[in-house]
Amino acid sequence: MSDTDLSAYKRSAALTALDYVKDGMVLGLGTGSTAKEFIMALGTKVAAGMKLRGVSTSRETATLADRSGIVLLDDNDHWPIDVAVDGADQVDPSFNLIKGGGGALLKEKIVAVSAKQFIVLIDYTKRVPFLGKTFPLPIEVISFGWRNTARAIEALTRSRVVLREQAGAPFRTESGNLIVDTHMARIDNPRELDAALHHIPGIVETGLFIDCADVLIVGTPQGVETYHATRP
Numbered sequence: 035m036s037d038t039d040l041s042a043y044k045r046s047a048a049l050t051a052l053d054y055v056k057d058g059m060v061l062g063l064g065t066g067s068t069a070k071e072f073i074m075a076l077g078t079k080v081a082a083g084m085k086l087r088g089v090s091t092s093r094e095t096a097t098l099a100d101r102s103g104i105v106l107l108d109d110n111d112h113w114p115i116d117v118a119v120d121g122a123d124q125v126d127p128s129f130n131l132i133k134g135g136g137g138a139l140l141k142e143k144i145v146a147v148s149a150k151q152f153i154v155l156i157d158y159t160k161r162v163p164f165l166g167k168t169f170p171l172p173i174e175v176i177s178f179g180w181r182n183t184a185r186a187i188e189a190l191t192r193s194r195v196v197l198r199e200q201a202g203a204p205f206r207t208e209s210g211n212l213i214v215d216t217h218m219a220r221i222d223n224p225r226e227l228d229a230a231l232h233h234i235p236g237i238v239e240t241g242l243f244i245d246c247a248d249v250l251i252v253g254t255p256q257g258v259e260t261y262h263a264t265r266p
């Protein structure tokens with residue numbers, strides 16, 4: 035299915051997420067095409083008189099938020115984020131996520147875990163029985179010694195690790211780091227893998243979002259489905 039076909043499902047999920055937005059809130063604003071639908075929809079709320087402030091996870095999102103009339107908090111402020119809303123690349127049955135397809139995973143994770151509630155918006159094709167296989171795991175690494183870091187990731191995961199490129203050059207995150215995409219056949223235990231990866235020096239953050247999502251909103255051909263995570 036093409037991205038154009040899926041954009042209607044992303045949009046319907048984004049519109050449903052508006053129900054969670056109340057006047058005066060501070061919102062965490064994700065990055066990517068689904069987050070974009072949400073931020074543009076927020077513009078209608080602001081135009082109708084709602085006052086919203088936000089924390090942006092990328093320059094692209096900051097531009098969209100500005101156009102929607104959302105006042106952005108400074109990077110150096112303490113952010114009292116009520117609700118963070120973002121897309122994802124894969125979601126497993128326990129609502130664990132792979133994120134970072136757009137390369138914004140570090141800021142996205144900081145914002146998601148800072149929020150009182152984290153809402154994930156996806157089209158139905160992103161729900162998977164297990165993470166990996168159809169989407170490589172993005173890992174943000176510092177450029178110093180990145181080849182050694184990549185080798186260590188390969189040894190741990192027994193998978194192919196590929197430096198992400200853009201226009202023929204290494205892709206740089208907004209924090210100045212690199213992304214290596216890790217092609218794993220299947221991630222059986224995302225929590226254990228995330229913990230093990232964090233022991234490798236040079237890894238800044240992984241695209242595994244474990245126990246972060248509170249609400250999952252899925253756009254499907256049959257309509258929008260909403261799920262609330264239950265945690266012990």
Ligand SMILES: O=C(CO)[C@H](O)[C@H](O)COP(=O)(O)O
Pocket residue numbers: 064065066067068069120121122123132133134135136137138139142
């Ligand atoms: O993690 C992300 C960016 O780093 C995005 O949320 C993820 O890639 C999904 O993107 P899209 O909504 O465009 O399908």
